[in-house]
Amino acid sequence: MGKVIAIANQKGGVGKTTSAINIAAALAVLEYKVLLVDADPQANATSGVGIDPANVSAGLYECVINSQNPKDVIVKTDTPNLWLLPTNANLAGLEIEISNLTNREYMMKKAIDKIKDKYDFIIIDCCPSLGLIVINSLCASDSIIIPVQSEYYALEGLGKLLQTLKIIQTHLNTGLDVEGVLLTMYDARLRLANQVVEEVKAHFQDMVFDTLIQRNTKLAEAPSHGKTIIMHDASGKASISYLNLAREILQRNGLTKISDRDRTIKIDTHEEEELKEDF
Numbered sequence: 403m404g405k406v407i408a409i410a411n412q413k414g415g416v417g418k419t420t421s422a423i424n425i426a427a428a429l430a431v432l433e434y435k436v437l438l439v440d441a442d443p444q445a446n447a448t449s450g451v452g453i454d455p456a457n458v459s460a461g462l463y464e465c466v467i468n469s470q471n472p473k474d475v476i477v478k479t480d481t482p483n484l485w486l487l488p489t490n491a492n493l494a495g496l497e498i499e500i501s502n503l504t505n506r507e508y509m510m511k512k513a514i515d516k517i518k519d520k521y522d523f524i525i526i527d528c529c530p531s532l533g534l535i536v537i538n539s540l541c542a543s544d545s546i547i548i549p550v551q552s553e554y555y556a557l558e559g560l561g562k563l564l565q566t567l568k569i570i571q572t573h574l575n576t577g578l579d580v581e582g583v584l585l586t587m588y589d590a591r592l593r594l595a596n597q598v599v600e601e602v603k604a605h606f607q608d609m610v611f612d613t614l615i616q617r618n619t620k621l622a623e624a625p626s627h628g629k630t631i632i633m634h635d636a637s638g639k640a641s642i643s644y645l646n647l648a649r650e651i652l653q654r655n656g657l658t659k660i661s662d663r664d665r666t667i668k669i670d671t672h673e674e675e676e677l678k679e680d681f
Contacts, residue, residue, distance in 0.1 A: 404437070404521040405655065406514060407581055408543040413559045414530035416551040417586035417615065419446045420625070422527035424640075425547070427630035428648035430483035434522040437476065439487040439514070441539045442529035443494040448486065451479045452628030455490050463492040465513040466538075467499060472517045481630050485521070497534040506534065507574050511542035532566050540567070541574050545581035550602055552588040552595040552614070557602070580609055581654065584647070588614040613647040616640070 409422040419442065426438040440447035441462060445455035464470040465487070476485050500506045514524060526539045540546060548563065550556050571578050583606045589595045603610045615621075616639060624634040631640045652658040 404435075404518050404524050405545070406518065406524040406526065406543045407651075408526040408528055408536075408539045408546045409549065410526075410528040410536055410539065410546050410563070411548050411550070411559075412530055412532045412536070412563055413551075413555075416549045417584075418530065418549050419450060419527050420621065421547070421549050421584060421586060421615065421644075422525050423447055423450045423625075424621075424631050424644040425648060425651070426523070426525040427481045427484055427632045428641075428644040429523050429525075429651070430481050431632055431645065432648055432652070433483060435483055435485075435520070437485045437487060437517070437521045437524045438479075439524060439526040440489040441493075441510070441526050441535055443489065443491070443496075443535075444529065445489045445491070445493075446625070447527040448488040448490075449628060450625040451481070451484070451486055451630060453477060453479075453486060453488050455488065458488045458490040461488040461490050461493070462510075462513070463489065463496055466496060466509045469513075472513055473520070476517070479630075481633055484630075493535070500534060507537050507541045510535075510538035514542045532562065537566075537570065537574070540570050540578060543575070543578060545579040547581045547584055549584045549586045552585050552598045554594060554598070556598045557605070581651065583610045584613075584615065585610065586615040588616045590616070611647060611650050613643055613650055615643050615647070 409418050411418055422438065426436045430436040438447060439462065448455045448458065460470060460475045465472045465475060472487055476487050479486050500509055518524065526543060528536045528539045583602060585599055585602060618640040620635040620638050621631050621640040624631045627634055631644060635641055649658060
């Protein structure tokens with residue numbers, strides 16, 4: 403039975419989709435069977451792995467509303483061991499259509515449970531809200547990864563998200579755990595970024611992943627090519643970061659061990675100069 407992990411934060415622009423795509427890709431490269439579920443009506447995870455949402459005739463919406471079997475709409479990506487449950491524009495109307503239905507919070511879970519045993523990991527890319535689609539995603543998940551931007555407003559809105567998580571854990575999905583807090587868009591040159599990292603680690607302690615996802619031009623470019631960062635720049639710093647993160651996730655689930663040396667990327671002076679050239 404695969405583990406379902408939601409990537410969620412109601413604050414936009416914190417790297418949810420980028421992280422969902424590349425966590426899924428990194429786990430796949432480490433030879434786990436992975437399904438990426440696009441649960442955002444913007445369909446950025448779908449386009450981010452090279453699938454045009456306009457060409458998706460059936461996706462997550464049809465699986466939830468029409469009870470279509472997900473295995474009939476899942477597509478293979480260019481990344482080995484990585485599959486996609488895509489979405490299209492229809493998903494935008496999902497919340498209105500299910501708002502008055504019985505057990506409306508569990509409709510996505512019902513769909514995902516049909517194929518859960520076919521994969522080692524299922525990664526759900528959530529939309530930036532706390533609406534019914536996200537609640538469905540969290541009710542279908544075993545755990546959540548919370549991306550937090552390494553900038554001034556990093557903790558803004560996290561209180562509301564954690565309050566929502568507590569309600570879901572109490573009333574809707576008692577088995578939902580916090581897999582970890584992921585710091586994204588980190589720039590080691592900025593004092594503020596380092597202060598934010600310290601503040602988040604002081605607040606969340608062991609919940610924070612050791613791996614930091616740095617600002618990186620290649621990482622920003624990859625979606626425009628419809629590729630994961632591993633397919634776009636396999637030996638680059640961003641690829642290494644997501645592979646390190648995947649190993650941390652595996653370690654937290656008792657599936658592997660990593661040495662202290664491999665926990666984080668060490669940036670030497672030459673690489674710092676390369677980072678400067680990126681911006």
